[in-house]
Amino acid sequence: MKITKLFVYSSIIGLLFTNQPIQAQNQLEDAIKQLTGDNVKGYIQPFVTAMGANLNSGLYHSADISEIGLTFRIDLIGMGTLIGDAEKKYRAKNPFDGSEVETATLYGEQGAIVRLDSLTEYHFQNGQIKANILPFFLPQLTIGDIFGTQAIIRYVPIPEVNKVPKINIFGIGARHCVGRYLPVIPVNLSASIFYQSLSIGNLFDASTFSIGAQVSKSFAVLTLYGGLQYENISMDVTYDFAGQIPGLINRGEKISVSMNGENHFRGTAGLNINLAILNIFADINIGTSTVISGGIGFGF
Amino acid sequence: MTNIKYSIFLVALIISTFLLGCELTKFPLVLDSSIAGSMPVNIITPVTQYNDSIQITINGIKEVTEETIDSLKLYNITLTIENLSPSDASVSGNVTVDGNLLLTFTNMNLSQFNKERSIFDKNLNGFQYHYSGVQHLMQTIKQITDTQYTKNITIKLSMGTISNPISFILKVKIYAQVFAGTD
Numbered sequence: 058m059k060i061t062k063l064f065v066y067s068s069i070i071g072l073l074f075t076n077q078p079i080q081a082q083n084q085l086e087d088a089i090k091q092l093t094g095d096n097v098k099g100y101i102q103p104f105v106t107a108m109g110a111n112l113n114s115g116l117y118h119s120a121d122i123s124e125i126g127l128t129f130r131i132d133l134i135g136m137g138t139l140i141g142d143a144e145k146k147y148r149a150k151n152p153f154d155g156s157e158v159e160t161a162t163l164y165g166e167q168g169a170i171v172r173l174d175s176l177t178e179y180h181f182q183n184g185q186i187k188a189n190i191l192p193f194f195l196p197q198l199t200i201g202d203i204f205g206t207q208a209i210i211r212y213v214p215i216p217e218v219n220k221v222p223k224i225n226i227f228g229i230g231a232r233h234c235v236g237r238y239l240p241v242i243p244v245n246l247s248a249s250i251f252y253q254s255l256s257i258g259n260l261f262d263a264s265t266f267s268i269g270a271q272v273s274k275s276f277a278v279l280t281l282y283g284g285l286q287y288e289n290i291s292m293d294v295t296y297d298f299a300g301q302i303p304g305l306i307n308r309g310e311k312i313s314v315s316m317n318g319e320n321h322f323r324g325t326a327g328l329n330i331n332l333a334i335l336n337i338f339a340d341i342n343i344g345t346s347t348v349i350s351g352g353i354g355f356g357f
Numbered sequence: 358m359t360n361i362k363y364s365i366f367l368v369a370l371i372i373s374t375f376l377l378g379c380e381l382t383k384f385p386l387v388l389d390s391s392i393a394g395s396m397p398v399n400i401i402t403p404v405t406q407y408n409d410s411i412q413i414t415i416n417g418i419k420e421v422t423e424e425t426i427d428s429l430k431l432y433n434i435t436l437t438i439e440n441l442s443p444s445d446a447s448v449s450g451n452v453t454v455d456g457n458l459l460l461t462f463t464n465m466n467l468s469q470f471n472k473e474r475s476i477f478d479k480n481l482n483g484f485q486y487h488y489s490g491v492q493h494l495m496q497t498i499k500q501i502t503d504t505q506y507t508k509n510i511t512i513k514l515s516m517g518t519i520s521n522p523i524s525f526i527l528k529v530k531i532y533a534q535v536f537a538g539t540d
Binding site for chain 2: 084087088091166167168173174176177178179180181182183184185187299300301302303304
């Protein structure tokens with residue numbers, strides 16, 4: 058009962074705090090709708106990559122999976138992808154003469170200015186989120202173990218409230234003990250496969266896929282874990298163009314772009330402290346993107 | 358109970374740590390906007406001077422957002438000629454905005470504007486824009502940022518001698534950018 062109550066409290070805290078970046082999504086949607094198909098990719102590419110890196114984080118905190126046993130664990134996971142200077146600028150296409158202009162991504166500062174003549178100027182979209190890290194929070198359920206296998210489930214349905222767009226995340230995957238096929242070894246080994254779908258408002262639909270291998274070693278209450286992972290995020294962005302560029306594209310015209318994240322391989326190193334039914338964990342993930350992840354888990 | 362308090366504190370600490378690095382920027386959202394006015398011209402008998410004008414309510418530029426508007430900036434003015442007859446018609450004259458000279462044209466082939474063209478397009482022939490009209494529009498658009506009252510501009514087309522019947526619809530479109538939403 059106390060665990061359930063704590064989960065509810067923790068979720069509310071998480072949702073309240075995540076409200077800030079979610080509200081930014083709405084401003085982000087308005088900003089995106091001003092962009093031509095040529096420029097929207099560059100503007101939001103860092104967001105797509107960071108979302109993929111976040112969603113593909115926090116899947117495991119140990120490689121120890123028993124042959125037959127009972128695992129029931131709810132994790133509250135916070136993850137954040139670091140945003141560097143390289144993610145704050147991109148080469149946009151000048152809608153008036155087709156030349157390239159360096160301007161702000163959604164994490165950048167003020168948009169570039171191009172001149173049509175000595176009197177008038179056109180201002181590219183400004184950055185909308187000031188961020189050194191893109192945070193994200195998820196609950197995760199792990200259940201098992203059957204024949205050395207665990208199932209992992211993520212589900213976050215947030216309805217549209219006021220200006221906050223609806224968010225739906227569903228993820229399902231499995232981890233399997235690989236060590237059972239090997240002679241006695243001093244560490245635990247497992248392999249995982251995981252799929253997630255994500256939709257935010259009416260603009261973003263994404264899916265992620267990851268496959269990885271994990272290793273862990275326990276010392277009393279402390280477990281050190283690590284792993285290698287291949288991953289991808291594919292995001293479709295569809296919107297009605299709301300900008301107005303004379304002679305180029307009509308207002309209201311549907312723009313649809315498909316994008317992939319740039320983070321495909323990662324190495325993970327982390328630790329988990331097991332205090333009876335309470336687990337505290339943290340890890341760092343190094344790839345094209347750097348992700349830090351941490352949280353608490355309840356269960357056994 | 359101590360464990361639960363400790364856990365809540367941990368969750369809050371982790372969330373706060375992540376959120377320290379993420380906030381909305383102070384930079385306004387940039388929204389494109391435009392207003393347009395159309396003026397039908399239909400001259401059947403020869404004239405030595407033709408004048409006509411239209412009024413455009415310029416406040417419409419602000420209607421792209423419900424957010425607080427920080428500022429407005431003119432960024433383009435375009436012309437389109439529709440239903441031109443005869444298709445090779447040429448005219449001379451000028452266009453003013455509230456009496457300020459915006460365009461002059463001399464024996465200008467109207468078919469250049471079958472597609473929407475910017476007045477700043479350097480490839481147009483027999484055509485010139487003037488700073489006085491552009492600056493007046495820029496100032497007028499700036500002024501409506503805080504204005505609650507309806508603001509109209511008058512666009513006047515004047516043409517010299519026209520010997521043969523001519524008809525077309527002149528469409529003037531004013532583009533601006535709205536900087537909104539930092540409050």
